[in-house]
Amino acid sequence: MINYTDKIPNNVDLGRDRVLQRALEHWQPAYMGWWYDMGPNESHNYEIYLRTAISVEADGWAQFGYVKMPDYRWGIFLQPRDEKREVNFGIHKGQPAWQEVPGEYRSTLRRVIVTQGDTEPASVEQQRMLGSSCPSMYDLRNIFQVNVEEGRHLWAMVYLLHRYFGRDGREEAESLLARRSGDADNPRILGAFNEPTPDWLAFYMFTFFTDRDGKFQLCALAESGFDPLARTCRFMLTEEAHHMFVGETGVGRIIQRTCEVMKEHKVEDPSDVRALGVIDLQTIQRYLNFHYSVTLDLYGSDVSSNAANYYTSGLKGRFRETKLEDDHVLAEAEYPVSEVVGGKILKKNVPALTALNERLRDDYIEEIADGVGRWQRVIDNAGIPFRLTLPHKGFHRAIGNFAGHLISPEGEVLSEEAWKNHEFEWLPSSKDYAYVQSLMSGRVVEPGKFANWIAPPTRGINNQPLNFEYVRFN
Ligand SMILES: [Fe+2]
Numbered sequence: 243m244i245n246y247t248d249k250i251p252n253n254v255d256l257g258r259d260r261v262l263q264r265a266l267e268h269w270q271p272a273y274m275g276w277w278y279d280m281g282p283n284e285s286h287n288y289e290i291y292l293r294t295a296i297s298v299e300a301d302g303w304a305q306f307g308y309v310k311m312p313d314y315r316w317g318i319f320l321q322p323r324d325e326k327r328e329v330n331f332g333i334h335k336g337q338p339a340w341q342e343v344p345g346e347y348r349s350t351l352r353r354v355i356v357t358q359g360d361t362e363p364a365s366v367e368q369q370r371m372l373g374s375s376c377p378s379m380y381d382l383r384n385i386f387q388v389n390v391e392e393g394r395h396l397w398a399m400v401y402l403l404h405r406y407f408g409r410d411g412r413e414e415a416e417s418l419l420a421r422r423s424g425d426a427d428n429p430r431i432l433g434a435f436n437e438p439t440p441d442w443l444a445f446y447m448f449t450f451f452t453d454r455d456g457k458f459q460l461c462a463l464a465e466s467g468f469d470p471l472a473r474t475c476r477f478m479l480t481e482e483a484h485h486m487f488v489g490e491t492g493v494g495r496i497i498q499r500t501c502e503v504m505k506e507h508k509v510e511d512p513s514d515v516r517a518l519g520v521i522d523l524q525t526i527q528r529y530l531n532f533h534y535s536v537t538l539d540l541y542g543s544d545v546s547s548n549a550a551n552y553y554t555s556g557l558k559g560r561f562r563e564t565k566l567e568d569d570h571v572l573a574e575a576e577y578p579v580s581e582v583v584g585g586k587i588l589k590k591n592v593p594a595l596t597a598l599n600e601r602l603r604d605d606y607i608e609e610i611a612d613g614v615g616r617w618q619r620v621i622d623n624a625g626i627p628f629r630l631t632l633p634h635k636g637f638h639r640a641i642g643n644f645a646g647h648l649i650s651p652e653g654e655v656l657s658e659e660a661w662k663n664h665e666f667e668w669l670p671s672s673k674d675y676a677y678v679q680s681l682m683s684g685r686v687v688e689p690g691k692f693a694n695w696i697a698p699p700t701r702g703i704n705n706q707p708l709n710f711e712y713v714r715f716n
């Protein structure tokens with residue numbers, strides 16, 4: 243029996259909702275079983291300095307203290323309701339926001355929620371072995387924080403399925419615990435969430451690139467006319483910010499350390515850089531190319547009637563929908579998408595409604611470019627003549643108009659032979675992975691110590707010092 247206010251902090255009046263209680267009581271043991279099997283390896287007895295959300299108030303959403311991860315209180319929080327909120331786009335624009343699922347959109351909406359929900363446990367599965375090669379206690383704490391919050395995001399989606407979708411919702415909630423990242427028979431729904439995250443450079447790239455896809459998807463769903471979904475996503479976004487911070491600063495610290503060593507020893511050649519036990523900038527660029535391109539695929543086809551339907555029916559908006567100045571119906575508007583025609587990449591205008599995936603992808607790319615610019619400044623400040631670049635949008639794509647074409651990072655359409663000649667200048671090879679993993683053969687967990695291949699962060703978590711004991715191993 244669950245003590246609801248204590249065990250599952252919430253602002254959905256769980257203590258009084260018997261139907262929801264029964265559904266969650268049934269699901270919770272299965273969730274814990276999944277966590278023990280697929281959550282961070284060997285971590286169950288550690289006490290970790292984690293933040294827990296216990297309310298949506300400013301003083302409640304980030305409570306810090308030592309917690310064993312299986313005792314983490316995965317809560318259910320929705321941003322408080324705005325009674326005046328309306329559907330802000332599509333054919334229902336101007337109606338009061340829906341508090342129940344409109345019958346005609348039931349299966350579509352369930353699919354949208356399941357697809358979002360599936361990414362949350364997937365990333366925990368992808369990251370589960372990384373604790374044994376962490377570069378510091380600080381970083382170990384951060385990955386565990388990301389993991390428990392992805393677990394909470396799963397709870398958030400399962401709450402919606404249980405509360406609003408009856409028996410189908412309960413079945414979907416069980417399937418969310420049955421799929422496995424990378425499994426041949428029962429994989430996670432989206433491609434990038436079946437890729438391995440084999441090392442810490444991949445982890446930081448993932449949290450920078452792929453958690454940011456999460457942010458943009460959540461922002462689009464936070465505009466939904468289905469108010470409980472919008473409010474859930476708004477609260478999830480507060481946590482997502484930390485995940486992206488971990489990624490951006492993680493890659494930034496690796497770059498910083500590499501640059502320090504290059505300067506100190508006056509070396510530039512990648513093999514000389516590697517001989518000094520840090521990750522050469524060329525390898526960092528290849529990881530960037532990989533994670534960027536597989537994440538771009540998550541936005542789906544450039545031209546999509548599903549995307550148009552989601553928007554027209556008021557289920558999924560654009561990034562910052564209510565801040566945009568247009569009619570929010572888009573019946574006449576156009577938007578440019580790329581196409582590969584006769585060995586050239588051309589732009590053509592299509593109805594804006596069908597190009598909403600592409601538009602969200604473009605919004606994402608803009609924010610990514612800013613982050614890569616901040617990494618570049620670390621290199622520039624060290625006086626090292628190396629440019630990190632974002633590859634062309636069509637590079638290494640498997641979904642949409644570029645799928646089936648071989649595009650160089652500069653945006654040239656290539657023959658298969660030309661691609662093969664350069665593939666591993668652009669994407670990490672098995673040798674690159676082996677090298678990066680050779681640096682991470684064990685974990686660094688003495689408080690205040692950092693692995694040689696990464697610089698310490700500028701400050702600790704929650705104003706704690708860098709040599710704080712972020713994890714107690716017991
Ligand atoms: Fe998440």
Ligand SMILES: [Fe+2]
Pocket residue numbers: 392453456482485
């Ligand atoms: Fe995340």
